[in-house]
Amino acid sequence: MMSAAAGAQTIVSSPGPExxxxxxYRNPDRGLEPLxxxxxxxxxxxxxxxxxRIPAGESELRFEGVTSGIxxxxxxxxxxxxxxxxxxxxxxxxxxxxxxDASLGERLTLRxxxxxxxxxxxxxxxxxxxxxxxxxxxxxxxxxxxxxxxPETLIAAEVPQGLSAKPTLSVRVxxxxxxxxxxxxxxxxxxFDWQANYVAELSPxxxxxxxxxxxxxxxxxxxxLADAETQAVAGKLNRQRVWVPPGEAKPxxxxxxxxxxxSDIPEDKLVQLLAREEIQVTGSSLSAMAPPPAPxxxxxxxxxxxxxxxEKLGDVRLYRIPEQVTVAxxxxxQVMLLKRPAVEVESVYRLRPPPSEYDAALERVLVxxxxxxxxxxxxxxxxxxxxxxxQEGRRVLIGEGxxxxxxxGEKVEIRLGEAPxxxxxxxxxxxxxxxxxxxxxxxxxxEPRTVEIELPLDARGVQGAKLVKRDGAMLWxxxxxxxxxxxxxxxLPR
Amino acid sequence: MRRLFLLGxxxxxxxxxxxxxxxxxxxxxxxxxxxxxxxxxxxxxxxxKRMLNLPAGRSRQEFRDVSxxxxxxxxxxxxxxxxxxxxxxxxxxxxxxxxxQNAVGQEVTLVRVNPATGAEVRERARVLAAxxxxxLQIGDRxxxxxxxxxxxxxxFDQVPASLRARPTLSxxxxxxxxxxxxxxxxxxxxxLGWAADYVALFDEANGRMDVQGWVTLTNNSGTPYVNAxxxxxxxxxxxxxxxxxxxxxxxxxxxxxxxxxxxGRVIDRAGxxxxxxxxxxxxxxxxxxxxTTIADKQTKQVSFLDVHNTPAVRAYEFRNGWLSxxxxxxxxxxxxxxxxxxxxxxxxxLPAGTVRVYQRDARGNPQFVGEHAIGHTPxxxxxxxATGQAFxxxxxxxxxxxxxxxNNRWRxxxxxxxTNASPKPITVDLVQAGLWGDTRIxxxxxxxxxxxxxxxxxxxxxxxxxxxxxxxxxxxxx
Numbered sequence: 001m002m003s004a005a006a007g008a009q010t011i012v013s014s015p016g017p018e019x020x021x022x023x024x025y026r027n028p029d030r031g032l033e034p035l036x037x038x039x040x041x042x043x044x045x046x047x048x049x050x051x052x053r054i055p056a057g058e059s060e061l062r063f064e065g066v067t068s069g070i071x072x073x074x075x076x077x078x079x080x081x082x083x084x085x086x087x088x089x090x091x092x093x094x095x096x097x098x099x100x101d102a103s104l105g106e107r108l109t110l111r112x113x114x115x116x117x118x119x120x121x122x123x124x125x126x127x128x129x130x131x132x133x134x135x136x137x138x139x140x141x142x143x144x145x146x147x148x149x150x151p152e153t154l155i156a157a158e159v160p161q162g163l164s165a166k167p168t169l170s171v172r173v174x175x176x177x178x179x180x181x182x183x184x185x186x187x188x189x190x191x192f193d194w195q196a197n198y199v200a201e202l203s204p205x206x207x208x209x210x211x212x213x214x215x216x217x218x219x220x221x222x223x224x225l226a227d228a229e230t231q232a233v234a235g236k237l238n239r240q241r242v243w244v245p246p247g248e249a250k251p252x253x254x255x256x257x258x259x260x261x262x263s264d265i266p267e268d269k270l271v272q273l274l275a276r277e278e279i280q281v282t283g284s285s286l287s288a289m290a291p292p293p294a295p296x297x298x299x300x301x302x303x304x305x306x307x308x309x310x311e312k313l314g315d316v317r318l319y320r321i322p323e324q325v326t327v328a329x330x331x332x333x334q335v336m337l338l339k340r341p342a343v344e345v346e347s348v349y350r351l352r353p354p355p356s357e358y359d360a361a362l363e364r365v366l367v368x369x370x371x372x373x374x375x376x377x378x379x380x381x382x383x384x385x386x387x388x389x390x391q392e393g394r395r396v397l398i399g400e401g402x403x404x405x406x407x408x409g410e411k412v413e414i415r416l417g418e419a420p421x422x423x424x425x426x427x428x429x430x431x432x433x434x435x436x437x438x439x440x441x442x443x444x445x446x447e448p449r450t451v452e453i454e455l456p457l458d459a460r461g462v463q464g465a466k467l468v469k470r471d472g473a474m475l476w477x478x479x480x481x482x483x484x485x486x487x488x489x490x491x492l493p494r
Numbered sequence: 495m496r497r498l499f500l501l502g503x504x505x506x507x508x509x510x511x512x513x514x515x516x517x518x519x520x521x522x523x524x525x526x527x528x529x530x531x532x533x534x535x536x537x538x539x540x541x542x543k544r545m546l547n548l549p550a551g552r553s554r555q556e557f558r559d560v561s562x563x564x565x566x567x568x569x570x571x572x573x574x575x576x577x578x579x580x581x582x583x584x585x586x587x588x589x590x591x592x593x594x595q596n597a598v599g600q601e602v603t604l605v606r607v608n609p610a611t612g613a614e615v616r617e618r619a620r621v622l623a624a625x626x627x628x629x630l631q632i633g634d635r636x637x638x639x640x641x642x643x644x645x646x647x648x649x650f651d652q653v654p655a656s657l658r659a660r661p662t663l664s665x666x667x668x669x670x671x672x673x674x675x676x677x678x679x680x681x682x683x684x685x686l687g688w689a690a691d692y693v694a695l696f697d698e699a700n701g702r703m704d705v706q707g708w709v710t711l712t713n714n715s716g717t718p719y720v721n722a723x724x725x726x727x728x729x730x731x732x733x734x735x736x737x738x739x740x741x742x743x744x745x746x747x748x749x750x751x752x753x754x755x756x757x758g759r760v761i762d763r764a765g766x767x768x769x770x771x772x773x774x775x776x777x778x779x780x781x782x783x784x785x786t787t788i789a790d791k792q793t794k795q796v797s798f799l800d801v802h803n804t805p806a807v808r809a810y811e812f813r814n815g816w817l818s819x820x821x822x823x824x825x826x827x828x829x830x831x832x833x834x835x836x837x838x839x840x841x842x843x844l845p846a847g848t849v850r851v852y853q854r855d856a857r858g859n860p861q862f863v864g865e866h867a868i869g870h871t872p873x874x875x876x877x878x879x880a881t882g883q884a885f886x887x888x889x890x891x892x893x894x895x896x897x898x899x900x901n902n903r904w905r906x907x908x909x910x911x912x913t914n915a916s917p918k919p920i921t922v923d924l925v926q927a928g929l930w931g932d933t934r935i936x937x938x939x940x941x942x943x944x945x946x947x948x949x950x951x952x953x954x955x956x957x958x959x960x961x962x963x964x965x966x967x968x969x970x971x972x
Contacts, residue, residue: 086795150607235885238864
């Protein structure tokens with residue numbers, strides 16, 4: 001019946017898309033972590049235009065060349081109208097095990113080769129069992145496959161129906177007449193990701209940066225998307241993880257009676273092999289967790305730069321690469337995202353001291369506001385920041401940090417890491433009334449530095465120290481003189 | 495050419511044996527008229543009407559092509575004039591080891607191959623034992639099989655009747671009369687499940703949306719169901735012993751698909767309308783329009799809902815935890831609100847699944863803008879799906895003041911700064927959570943609505959490219 005039903009419908013293959021568009025989305029759970037090329041948690045929407053020719057009657061239209069990370073539940077086929085009866089995704093894969101499984105009860109050819117003479121003998125054999133060891137029936141009787149010490153194998157005449165090399169996406173269609181038309185197949189696929197990579201160069205005076213950003217997108221899938229209209233979406237979208245049944249690929253299980261093994265590997269060696277495999281698995285998961293960080297990009301100048309165009313999409317932002325590009329499989333691609341020649345910034349050194357005794361360096365933060373007055377005023381997608389300075393004409397890396405998504409008008413703070421020369425030391429005197437805290441900030445630079453100390457809401461300055469309330473904290477803001485120090489005394493209630 | 499010739503001769507030699515073999519060609523299924531009812535919780539009821547040629551009196555009937563994960567204790571067989579004597583589920587599998595165990599005490603043929611010349615020597619041998627090695631008696635010698643590592647084929651004369659290639663269901667029946675007649679085999683099996691997938695294309699400018707609904711069924715039961723009439727039940731029938739799992743397919747059992755994620759706060763108001771669908775008790779039924787073959791390891795999608803131009807609006811929500819303060823503005827959730835009502839809605843009950851929302855970009859291409867799971871949703875419900883976070887609309891909650899008023903009494907002043915960088919005015923639903931106990935709002939800059947003991951909500955209009963602020967003072971025990 002199955003063969004009859006399958007025989008009645010024609011199989012039409014669509015080998016690949018004519019045109020393809022891809023929109024890459026960030027991993028919503030990645031936070032500010034850098035891209036991990038081994039483990040891309042983002043995703044992409046792929047829209048393919050395919051030219052298909054469908055015969056009259058019922059047929060199965062198979063889509064080849066889709067990504068392997070496809071979420072089949074999300075596939076949409078438009079352009080065929082009511083002709084689509086159902087969408088299928090088949091994950092029964094062609095493998096040695098499934099080939100034998102599907103041949104259960106069928107007549108195959110058993111081939112034996114004599115090791116000494118090279119003589120080949122073939123005979124018919126019916127596969128009688130495949131679950132735990134293979135039993136075949138020949139004209140001689142019942143035998144177990146590969147339990148004899150004679151090289152032997154089973155040969156099939158054709159691939160059984162319903163087995164394919166990769167999970168296959170198809171639609172069953174019914175059309176009263178043959179049609180040829182362009183259809184669109186769009187689907188969500190895993191194993192893509194993107195982020196912005198900012199490269200900033202600090203002016204000699206330290207009050208301005210020239211800001212440049214790459215749109216860095218990565219495809220962790222084997223499938224290349226050639227000449228694709230490429231977009232990236234900035235913002236955080238909700239994602240519902242769905243379970244995609246993986247393709248089932250089984251090896252042939254060979255098992256014999258006790259000591260009947262033909263394999264030349266003694267049992268203890270087998271255990272070793274298995275153990276080694278386990279180690280490999282652990283190794284790969286380790287490398288998946290801690291990849292080498294992507295090298296910092298360096299900006300290119302001059303010529304006609306191709307720059308991504310920004311537009312609003314609902315409540316998020318879409319960046320469109322103006323030309324078609326090829327997003328190759330297992331690759332990372334960068335195009336220019338934005339450029340701002342002079343952005344006004346302020347360097348502040350910040351600390352949130354604990355209530356206890358303390359001695360450490362302060363964190364350097366670049367502060368600006370995302371508006372045109374400061375030389376910015378455009379949406380800033382999340383990503384990494386590399387800050388460079390110039391030293392006798394040479395570029396030097398001053399710090400690296402990360403920024404989250406920032407819309408227009410927002411305060412932007414780029415944390416660049418510790419500044420070893422700006423330190424704070426806190427001495428605590430415990431008393432019944434509260435802890436008397438003494439905080440001394442020192443500056444080893446030949447220029448003055450702006451320091452912000454954020455204290456809990458119930459901290460009170462003593463001996464004339466002025467604290468102001470800001471963002472749910474008490475703030476002490478002070479300009480520490482060149483090669484100088486500043487002192488704050490405050491009290492925390494017990 | 496040579497191979498073909500050899501094949502031909504082998505075929506001739508083997509012909510008598512194959513004529514006797516009772517194995518039907520596997521390309522033909524033994525299934526008859528199959529009806530499958532699939533529930534959401536990885537469970538299905540299979541009804542298989544087969545034509546059986548029964549002799550009069552007692553006979554043993556084997557049922558092939560039943561689910562590889564069949565729950566044999568749930569099997570029932572019905573047919574006119576057919577009585578059941580007993581039902582058996584045999585999982586004594588045909589393996590090389592089982593063949594040898596069953597051959598103990600019997601004779602087998604041993605073919606020894608000379609590794610140097612390839613010459614074969616045939617001997618009859620009696621299997622004495624198969625314990626940690628096979629002990630054979632050959633004439634007057636006692637030998638251990640392949641102890642010398644030299645090639646030796648063991649040929650068994652027959653397969654014991656009790657050994658099977660696959661676990662097999664057999665029923666011994668008592669029939670009134672001989673002849674072919676239809677019998678119905680019914681059983682439950684795990685490995686089949688379904689969920690809904692929705693595609694919503696949202697037109698924000700016009701406040702409309704098109705929704706397509708697909709049922710997605712998956713078959714991991716290890717068996718195809720050929721030309722089956724399929725019925726999907728929107729619900730999870732209780733399972734007496736949900737942790738019991740059977741799998742006879744060899745190897746490790748496939749993992750069951752994870753249960754649908756908790757839908758969260760999706761239904762704002764549960765509907766009370768009855769959808770125009772078939773019902774079975776408390777469950778809605780979704781029959782597939784045509785018979786179809788559900789292949790093993792297949793995910794199948796069939797359309798069940800196609801609604802155009804239903805009203806939908808975008809809304810914004812922000813929920814702040816108790817004493818939660820942030821030095822960075824936080825994005826608000828963007829929520830798609832619509833109804834499943836007959837009037838101004840989707841006009842249907844919605845089975846549990848995932849809603850994927852798309853919007854057109856500046857060039858008119860649909861782009862994905864987020865997804866969310868929904869549970870089984872009655873018709874007439876108001877639905878709010880949080881599809882993501884808004885890039886341009888943010889809230890900064892700040893604890894401005896925290897004063898201890900006495901033993902177990904605190905006064906907390908909160909300030910929420912709402913910013914809107916988009917060129918149109920919006921309204922944000924601002925929720926302060928964590929008010930459980932006897933927390934009171936003693937002072938507030940706008941009137942709040944107490945949703946529950948735990949939550950208060952403000953509707954805050956925020957002008958285009960502007961800012962708004964809400965302040966509130968809480969009197970609480972903590």
